[in-house]
Amino acid sequence: MSHTAHIRSHRKPRRNAPKTALRTGVAGGVLSTIAVAGAAGPAQAEPAASQTIEMPTLTSGLSTAVAASAQATQQVAQDLQMQAQEDAAATTAAKAAKKAKAEAVRKAEARKKAEAAAKAKAEAAERASRTAERTTLSASSGSAAVAASFSTSSSSATGSAASVVAFAQAQVGDAYVSGGTGPNSWDCSGLVQAAFRSVGVDLPRVSQAQSTAGTQVSLSNLQPGDILYWGGAGSAYHVGIYVGDGQFVGAQNSSTGVVQRPLSYDPPSGAVRVL
Incomplete structure (x- = not known):
């Protein structure tokens, strides 16, 4: 007997067997899995059928989206x-x-x-x-007879009458404007009113009223400053101012403006005396 026969070995026990068994088990499991998978192979066609069944669901969702898009487009x-x-x-x-x-x-x-x-x-x-x-x-x-009946007194005006005459004569050459009251354009009654206002006498604005504003006097007894009128007393359509020497000043019309003329140029119908 060897002198080492009763000495225990210090080498660790081999564990190859369990590892081999484990490996064998794993391999077997893998092979079993493969076998099972192979056996189940023909049955794998089911998932394809399952996917085909789910397609209508996808198509339905797509239809809803398309419908919503069409509705939005229609709204726009x-x-x-x-x-x-x-x-x-x-x-x-x-x-x-x-x-x-x-x-x-x-x-x-x-x-x-x-x-x-x-x-x-x-x-x-x-x-x-x-x-x-x-x-x-x-x-x-007859204009001649009427002219002959007018006073041709050459007596000079005095006082307020002289101021009225001077004012009227100063406007000779100004324009005639319907409704004009000066200072450079007049109508007939506007001129007469302004002339008497210069001496503090307020006369009515229109010819009709001015023809009755004073005492009626004869055309054969005129004095400077008398108001001459054409037409009837109270319905006169034109007025002027007698300035003496058979002359009058009046705003006649737009063609002549303010002029000084003899009474025979346009014989008046009557006269009134205010001063």
Whole structure:
């Protein structure tokens, strides 16, 4: 017997067997798994069928999205159409307003022209009336006879009458303007009123009232400062101021303006004395 036969070995026990068994088990498990997988291989066709069944669900979701998109597109189209209609309505309203304004301007201009024409016609009628009355007066009595009956006194005016005469003569050459009250344009009654106002006497504004503002005097007994009138007392259509020496000053018409003329130039109908 060897002298080492009873000595225990210090080498660790081999563990190869368990590892081999483990490996064998693992390998077996793998092979079993593969075998099972292989055996289950023909049955793998089921998932494909399952995916095919789920397709309608995807298609349904897509249809919903498409429908929503179509609805949104339709809403946008409706909004655009409504905006276009509103823009068209605004454009139509603007055109109508512009046309109405142009029509209003045209009517205003036409009215203004009509008023101007009416005023011109009235002035022409007034001048024609004066001419007719003067013609009638001349025809009935004769201008020569009427002129002969006027006073031709050459006596100088004094006091307030002299101031009235001086004022009237100072305006000779000024323009005649209907409704004019000076200082450089007058109508007949405006001139007479201003002349007497210069000496502190307030007369009515119009010829009709001025023809009755004082004491009626005969045309054969005139004094400087007397108011001459044409037409009837209270309905006179023209007035002037007697300045002496058979002369008068008056704002006659737009053609002559303010003039000094002999009484025979335009024989008056009567006279009143205020001073």
